[in-house]
Amino acid sequence: MSRVELNGISKSYGTTAAVRGVDLAVSDGEFVTLLGASGCGKTTCLRMVAGFIAPSAGSILIGGRDVTRLAPNRRDTGMVFQHYALFPHMTVAENVAFGLKVRRVGAAEAHRRVAGALELVRLGDYGGRFPAQLSGGQRQRVALARAIVIEPTALLLDEPLSALDSRLREELQLEIKRIQQGLGITTIFVTHDQSEALTLSDRVAVMRDGLIEQIDSPAALYRRPATSYVARFVGRMNFLDAVVTARSSQEQYELRLEGPDPQVFHALGRQSAAFVPGERVAVAMRPELVQLGSEAPNRLRMSVEKAAFLGSRWLIHGRAGGGTAIFVELPDGGPIPSVGSALDIGWRAEDVLLFRHDDDTRSASAGAILQGEPA
Template sequence: MDGASVSVRGLGKRYGAVRAVEGVDIEVRPGEFLSLLGPSGSGKTTLLMMIAGFEVPTEGSIRIGDRDVTYVAPNWRNIGMVFQRYALFPHMTVADNVAFPLRMRKVAKAEIARRVADALALVQLQDCGKRLPSELSGGQQQRVAVARALVFEPPVLLMDEPLGALDKKLREQMQIEIKRLQQRLGVTVIYVTHDQEEALTMSDRIAVMRNGSLEQIGSPTELYDSPATPFVADFVGKTNFLEAVCHSCNGTGLEFGLGQSGFIYLKECPPALATPPEPGEKMRLAVRPEAIRMVPPGDSDNRPLNGVVEAVIFVGSFRTYLVRLTGGELLHVQASTDHGMSPPREGDRVGLNIPSQAVQIFRKRRQ
């Protein structure tokens, strides 16, 4: 099957005085896997429901391929849909559940049998056609829902938190299965999730939403390495924020003061910042836990920030250290045991070296 493009222009939805979605513009490419990522109440599911046709937009337009479907009924949009609650018919067999969309389209019986067999083989359930949904595991039920959504070969597949009911291990397995299936078929997928790890794992691009608006859209790498706002930096991955004051900005770099905790030095202004900060300007610095390197305290060569380890959290292949700086800031530091020094313990004094290229700078919003 061939995926279709999806174009959302100026899309908005109001419920009385409440704006659930406001002025969203997204262009989804044919065959792309796009995730709508955001916390509860960010508008991502409302946006998906408008694309599906279950919600009518207050403003804006929706195109699937070359068709304007803004006010077209859901059953005439020719799109597949998978929900968190799989909505399988409990009294029907697996094969009958998968066949349902084809029967509604009055496809010939022989063709239904062929397509159902192909769809079940696609999700590796070819031996389960005669079972009832209650006789399947959660992961198998989820695959039946995917087979049902794909059996009529839609150009677009919409998925609303489809893995939310699964345990962590099964969820991770299904993420890989769904992504492989999407790549094999070439179908366009728009996928709603609040789980940033899931979005990073599966997506070609991610649209981060907040309070009904689009905060940033880009590849997982772009969002992780170059977040456009503090919200994106905080929501996509883990991030430390530091309140800082610009002390100097010249040809040799930038210097930021952290009060009693010391200074952070940057070789150049990050390209995401439109204009360099001025001396005395208050800024927010963001740095990922894995970018911080622990060194002996007081290391004059690296000019580290000094602090005390308050907690050590073992997470398998690495440890997370909670380090309290001299000025009171608490930083999360992620490190393996192979970092040139014996693993620190609670109460140990350590130095923290922050590479210049690992720091993102954001202007503080005026109140």
């Protein structure tokens, strides 16, 4: 059994709480990613599992064993660091064998396991080279081989791909997933890159201010974010201010968009929150779910300001009534609206998300929030 459990884990530095009572259970063979912005507590959580940081409160179990106070080398985990952490004076094979040497594994067995680990990461012919003779991607493969050669109960990866260029990062994502699935090893991965998290994970835990905001499958996290923060952080999202004018059933709402030209929107409120007439809400819509034309449901008219080519699609930047920024994704191959033109757009009621109008949504509802781009 290789289940990893965090029970009420907290970590404080003086009066500053880095992690605040996190509960997380990673099942045997599961790949879970901790996703969040810098300072959210994701790396602190991972390092507490690894044993490099002692928790201020709570307990950590690996394979049913309480390891909260054990040293890192007694936890049976393999760690892959962001910047490789290879010994430059050792060959690739010697780097991979280091953990086996510390564990006093016999020479013949160590040789067999090192050869197997290097073959697994597709570096079988590189054992005699030194780290300086390798590319960044190859060094990260060596670091991965070093982590798995000890046959750990759990594999821990701390932003291992962030130093690589985008194409190599995508290639190694596939390699990591292939290796993880082949070994069936329980894995906790830390990243600030949402695309990476959605590609690799069985489940993603979005962290914020030392807490888990939501944990779910990649598809559920993207399609049904539980909070406005998750909606803003995972993928692209448009936000508009509105007031609830009617609630026709448990799920169906009529909304009046705020601004100089009020318009009526309809939404299916599938989140857990219920809203009452007169309540201010934030209306959220994914740019890729837009429908074009004057007959589109939940219709808006936007003025096109910019069209950015993204390869397989176009990202249209514009403004709706009142100056609110709007972003629309259109597939490549169709007509692209020209700058300065007016575009009729809309979303189906089932594609509209509603959130309470709090501090998060007030900061978001000035326009669309794009991951990695300013509002």
